Amino acid sequence: MPQGFQSNWAKPLAREFPYDATVFNSNGEIRIKTTADAAGSGDPAAKIHYTLALVAEGEQPWDLMSPRPGLLQRSFRVLG
Numbered sequence: 775m776p777q778g779f780q781s782n783w784a785k786p787l788a789r790e791f792p793y794d795a796t797v798f799n800s801n802g803e804i805r806i807k808t809t810a811d812a813a814g815s816g817d818p819a820a821k822i823h824y825t826l827a828l829v830a831e832g833e834q835p836w837d838l839m840s841p842r843p844g845l846l847q848r849s850f851r852v853l854g
Contacts, residue, residue, distance in 0.1 A: 787823060797840060804829070805828065806828040807825060807827045
C-alpha cells in the first residue's frame with residue numbers, strides 16, 4: 775500500500791491529528807474530526823472504526839465547538 779494511504783489509515787486508528795477532536799480551520803470552515811468504533815465500546819482493537827466530522831461555516835467560538843466531539847461520539851449508533 776502506498777505511503778499516503780498507509781498514513782490515511784494509521785491516523786484514525788491512532789486518533790492522531792486531524793482525528794483527535796482538535797478544532798481546526800479549513801477553507802473558511804471550522805472542522806472537528808474524531809473516531810468511533812462500531813460497537814461504541816471504545817475498544818481500540820475493534821475491527822471497524824468510523825471517522826466522524828463536525829463542520830460549521832465561518833468562525834465559531836471555541837467554547838461552542840469544543841464539547842461537540844464528545845456529544846457526537848456518545849450519540850453515534852450504527853444502523854443496521
